[in-house]
Amino acid sequence: MKNIVLPMEKAMPSPTFLWRFKVVLFLMWGLTCCKVGWDSVMRMDANLRDLFLYEAFLYYNPLLLVTMMVWLWGINLWVFLQSSISYPKIFEIDQNHLTHKEIWKCSTWMTILVPTSMTAYLYLYSHGEVSLAASQPVLLYILFAVIMIFPFDIFYLSSRYFILRTLWRIAFPLQPISFPDFFVADILTSMSKVLSDLERSVCRMVNKQVATIAWLEADSVCGSHSVAIPMVLVLPYLWRLLQCLRQYKDTKDKACLLNALKYSTAFPVIFLSALKYHVFPEKWTTVYRPLWLFSSLINSLYSFYWDITRDWDLSGFSRIFKFNRQSAVSNMIYGRQWLYFWMIGSNFILRGSWTYKLSAHLRHNYLTVFAITLLEMFRRFQWIFFRVEKEWNKMTRSGGGIQLVESEKEEEKLLGTTNNTHDV
Numbered sequence: 001m002k003n004i005v006l007p008m009e010k011a012m013p014s015p016t017f018l019w020r021f022k023v024v025l026f027l028m029w030g031l032t033c034c035k036v037g038w039d040s041v042m043r044m045d046a047n048l049r050d051l052f053l054y055e056a057f058l059y060y061n062p063l064l065l066v067t068m069m070v071w072l073w074g075i076n077l078w079v080f081l082q083s084s085i086s087y088p089k090i091f092e093i094d095q096n097h098l099t100h101k102e103i104w105k106c107s108t109w110m111t112i113l114v115p116t117s118m119t120a121y122l123y124l125y126s127h128g129e130v131s132l133a134a135s136q137p138v139l140l141y142i143l144f145a146v147i148m149i150f151p152f153d154i155f156y157l158s159s160r161y162f163i164l165r166t167l168w169r170i171a172f173p174l175q176p177i178s179f180p181d182f183f184v185a186d187i188l189t190s191m192s193k194v195l196s197d198l199e200r201s202v203c204r205m206v207n208k209q210v211a212t213i214a215w216l217e218a219d220s221v222c223g224s225h226s227v228a229i230p231m232v233l234v235l236p237y238l239w240r241l242l243q244c245l246r247q248y249k250d251t252k253d254k255a256c257l258l259n260a261l262k263y264s265t266a267f268p269v270i271f272l273s274a275l276k277y278h279v280f281p282e283k284w285t286t287v288y289r290p291l292w293l294f295s296s297l298i299n300s301l302y303s304f305y306w307d308i309t310r311d312w313d314l315s316g317f318s319r320i321f322k323f324n325r326q327s328a329v330s331n332m333i334y335g336r337q338w339l340y341f342w343m344i345g346s347n348f349i350l351r352g353s354w355t356y357k358l359s360a361h362l363r364h365n366y367l368t369v370f371a372i373t374l375l376e377m378f379r380r381f382q383w384i385f386f387r388v389e390k391e392w393n394k395m396t397r398s399g400g401g402i403q404l405v406e407s408e409k410e411e412e413k414l415l416g417t418t419n420n421t422h423d424v
Contacts, residue, residue: 029112030115033115033116033118033119036119036122036123052125054366055211056118056121056122057366057367057370058197058200058201058204058366059118059121059137059201059204059210060114060117060118060121060137061197061366061370062194062195062197062198062201063110063114063140063144064114064115065191065194065370065373065374065377066110066191066194067107067110067111067114068374068377069187069191069377069381070103070106070107070110071104071107071111072377072378072381073103073381073384074100074101074103074104074107075100075381076381076384076385076388077098077099077100077103078100079385080388081099081100084392085388085389085392086392087388089395090179090388090391090392090395091179091180091183092178092179092180093162093180094158096158097158097159098156098159102156106156113140113143114140117136117137117139117140118136120133120136121133121136121137121211124136125211130211131211133211134210134211134212137201137205137210138205138210141201141202141205147160148160148163148164149164162180166180166181166184167184169181170184170185170188170239170243171239173239173242173243173246174246176246176250177243177246177247177250179391181243182240182243183387185236185239185240185243186240186380186383186387187380187384188236188239189236189237189240189263189266190376190377190379190380191236191373191377192232192233192234192235192236192237193233193369193373193376194373195232195233195235195236196229196232196233199228199229199232200222200226200228200229203221203222203226203228204222207221207222209222225277225278227274229274230270230271230273230274233270234266234267234270234271237263237264237266237267237270238263240260240263241260241263241264244256244257244259244260244263245257245260248260255310259306259310261302262302262303262306265295265298265299265302265303266299268291268292268295269292269295269296269299272288272291272292272295273292275288276288276289300351300352301351303351304347304348304351307347307351307383308344308347311383311386311387311390312343312383312386312387312389312390313390313393343382343386346379346382347379347382347383350375350376350378350379351379353372353375353376
């Protein structure tokens, strides 16, 4: 018999090699976009360059910030996975939920699509293709909207449905408030500037003002003095206030009213700031500006106090000194004191930027506003760790695990019982 020589199997590249290859491709794509975008900007007239960049930034910075928040949420899920926290039980989602890897896959595609569209916008406009340039942000917005509402079982249908259903429940809090409802609504308060810029971008697209000079008119329907800006800014706080009132109706817990009062303190910050463009300058300086400063101080301090004493359950700061043994607040981080010191200090400082984020009259430098909004999202990213930790500790405090009877009780509460135990 002849010896049969089997062909050698083709060597498959290792996962590490594939990961490094994707990173190299991603970096090459990023550098290409930066070079093309920079060359396109340099072709423009120096006098119009800043104005044009401001307009381009308006269309794309909301999606860039949403992309960043998705990246950060993936990090949150990865940390939960490393710890003992079962976030599917906390958020009442099934086992088909997105993992941190799938979240990062989505954010990677978003990171590719948004800068690519922005680069195409800059390139086409600088080369005289104004109509094609104007279509770039419009097509990108349509693409994101279609993906979110696409009814077929692709692109993570169950997760998209969960997000849309939660947003609906937030906008119309006619049912008992669940943990995902107020959790997502709290995140939206940190993205109020994003929602405001989305409204202005869509307004200009609908009114065919993209890549035109019509948007320079501050008093126009889509201008920087539009009354729609404070109305959109206040929406997330109004939703949270209504959630707190609904929770009080269900539980009769007076803490819900105090929480509602906290969200109501954002209203004067927003509306007093917007008044600058609708009153005489001397009236603003002598009357409304001092009121705005006072309301900003109240809002920042009240919000900081609530974060520490209620959302994180670190009242009196006393527990952070007791990490020589595990306590109820150290189940996830296991006694790393510096993390709690960092969280308290950074939260106090970043709460001070709250007024900048909510105040339309301070938005002269769009890059500064972008940086402040990014810092606020980072503050919320940190807040998530401790807020979810507190909820998990509350669920497992009785016996180190979630009992079946307790789960059934929670399910009954969400289905209509008025005795909801979530701290909203």
